[in-house]
Amino acid sequence: MTAKTEADQNQSLPTNYSPLELESEMREFWIKNNISNKMELLENTAKGFLGYVEGPPTLNGIPHIGHARGRIMKDIRYRWKTMEGYYMPFWAGWDCQGLPVELEVEKLLGVRNKRESIQKFGMERFIEECKKTIMRYHQMWLEADSRLGIAINQDKAYWTYKDNYIEREWFYLKQAWEQNLLEEGHYVVAYCPGCQTSLSSAEVGYEGSYKEVEDPSVYFKFKVAGTENEFFLVWTTMPFTIITDTMLAVQPKAEYVKVQVQQESWIMVRQRVEAVMAELEITNYLITEEITGKSLEGTAYEYPFKDIIPKQAELETKHPLVHKVVAEDFVDVNTATGVVHLSPGNGEDDFWAANRRGVPIFVPFDDEVKFTNDAGIFTGVFARDADMLVVEELRNRNAFVKVKKIKHEYPTCWRSHHKLVWLARKEYFLRTDKINSKVLAAAEKIEYFFEEPKNRFLGFLKEGKPWCISRERIWGTPLPMWTCEKCANKRLIASKKELIENAQEPIPDNFELHKPWVDRITLKCEKCGGVMRREDFVLDTWHNSGASPYARFTDEEYEKFVPTAFLTEGIDQTRGWANSLLLEYIILTGKPVAPYKAFLFQGLTQDSKGRKMSKSLGNVIETNKLLEKSSADLCRFYMIRKCSPIDFMSFDLAEISRRPYQVLSTLYHLSRFFLQNATFDEFDPQKYTLEWAFKDGKLQAADFWLMSKLQEKIEEYTNKLERSEFNCAVAVLDDFVIETLSRLYVPMIRKELWTDEPETFERRQTIYVLLHHTLKMVTLLFNPITPFISEALYQKVYRQLESDLPESVNLAPWPTPNQKMINKALEEEFEILLKVVSISYAARQQGKLKRRWPLAKAIVVASEKTLQAIKNLESLFLEQTNVKAAEYAASVPEYVGGENWVSSQEDTITVFLSGQRDDKLLGEGIMRDLARRVQALRKEMGFVPTETLESVHIAELDAESRGLLEPYLPEMAGLVRARKVYLHIACSEVEAKWHESELDGKKIQINIH
């Protein structure tokens, strides 16, 4: 065994880059050495704090790659900022309560709704199941984080269902209550009949909640009171709302007409007559009278269902405007008939129109949105099931005109996909509309990195609607509001202590701040001595997570870490967490300040065909399953490199093994190449430093160029990370590794490392200094993106050479550019060189001259500046183009031309190559071809690049080639690192294991050992 093989065996970087093995080894290393905790110990010595609060994933589902993408971005920032020397509380957090978890448990228990689950299992059991469910999912998330290499601190995680968190969340409500921003009131809210709870207006616009649904499109007519044949013509897609109809509305500024249709006269807006008649397929009609919208105000109509809904008849006696026409500016005269029927119990505009006039709100629905007794014959019918019954009753009463089916976009529940129903309900609201100017002022000051998500967020915030925070559910933070049975006095409780102190009965041991336990506590009314009971609501789950900046920390931590420096979540959080954080923080502080200084909204992740990932399509890629077989580093690299963080990403598994693999594998092999050579020459980075290399003219042009490029790349990369252009940042490293290092620099110096002559020892050490520094910097820069390979190289290459380096790559300092090493002029010359070399390759292609064949001459015709650059780098130019001599000219020399020359041109640069090859050039060409084959064979047989071969044997080459090759055998031996190369006519001349190869289409045999 040779010395070089021994050296190779002493270090631990395996021949092949096997990411899965390497990653599990690094995972173990981190755990065994407690690296994530050590990253945090930097708090004492940090150069500053960067506040952070985790956007808590809901523990109701399996982590998929969409989650992974966001977590990788968070992890990137944490690793990078930690290396920069900042302390960041990168602590996990879990959203544990609310509708999503309850629905999951209902599914598990096999019940259809809340009522059923309480009846069958009771609340205690239901809550127990909720807790079990989140703990089950928690395990999967822990696994996914570990597989992905997310360095988040799991021990310091917050849980939104824990009493201490709930108490601090209540503190927000106390602030709202004291500022009169928390109100109970009747408002129209979106209500999901499936989940049996109201939703916030933010949730209604939630990603994917609008679905195309089929609804009846009904034209109907209400008779004008006191006439025989005059009617208002009205249109609706929700016939059930005719049950709760109390008024008609017209646009006061528009012109209305009476249209004669057979014996009847229909009132509608003028501009819609033709379109509506066409839709109704009525050709025979006549406009008989024009009237203003304003003049219709106060007209009474005969509500047709008074006989079957007695309550509606009763309503007429309660208020003079019931079943009258009102004038409202919101009436749109560009659609339908311009006459709108108002159901204040089922519509927001309708509600306010009634509310302003004191008209009673008729809401005959129970929690399942079934009609109550007040709805007469419709009692017990689910609202949307009443549609066709209503149409039938209209028909029976000469109030029906026409019905069709239409498909339209209609909001559905983002969780259960039931069609939402708008209902006037008693709810609790945060009057965020009152603080909207502060909200907008705060939002303007946030850094969003990209215009589009910023505009989207600001546009949404401008809506500034009150926030319905009450939910009629079980598993959630209880609304801490107690109301007196007698005098309706309200009291908000803001802590467990306050509750215990004020409870009328002693509190049992197993008490926690959840239903049903809190419901059992009654308080004594301070005003009248009556019994106060808790309002039977839990809080919107978005309120839970929105409270995290205060609720997840201690007071001291809160002071230190909030406002946070940077947060990132999916674009779907525009209406979710980004919003609730902002609103709640402004309520908490009373100031127009956001709890985050920067917010990066990420695009969502789709499947390879650009489709949304969903259970129904079966195209969800689970993180844990994916990473059983795929490398975490490659996935991380891929997901970050593929597109901008704000783009929707189409995840294609096949792409991972292409460019991402190429880049990381190249980095791995370059590091291995360096290590093998450096180990052989006993390179000591403490002795041979960068400072040493830069002294006494040791560096050559290519070395200076590499150092200059590296400094710029460090700067560019860091700047792009800072601007959240993660994909562009990775592209910088990608390009540097593949183009600058692997394709250009290493081939330039490779041959210099092949000798072990004492006289070139210093040159070799110089190259090691540069490779060591460059590859180490690249490894550190890669750490935020691909932490596994970075740690592996750091441990197996850099800590091998320097044992007193920090224990982990995560603890190493972030590279900073050395401005003194930047040489713009040299880089420009190299740009020119590379361009001219590429033109010469094009010329070779023209003449079918392989790049390995040496040619006698190249003539460069170009501007003075270009020529000067090439002259300055002439030896590199000759080597790169593989020609023996170069000539320079401002214009094409006369002797050039004819069949002995090939050329290629780009812009103002032309390169001529002499295509004529004499015996010398032919011989050298054959030698280089063979050398390449021997190199491939060396690699195939597992010889280490630094290892010297005993001998190389070539057989079965034709006589002419043998003659040409003979003089070049010593040079070839040097090239392939062999002591000697032997030529044989036939294989039989030597007893050896021959390997078949070919040269210019002819079979030859090679043996190496």
Ligand SMILES: [Zn+2]
């Ligand atoms: Zn629902």
Ligand SMILES: [Zn+2]
């Ligand atoms: Zn009272």
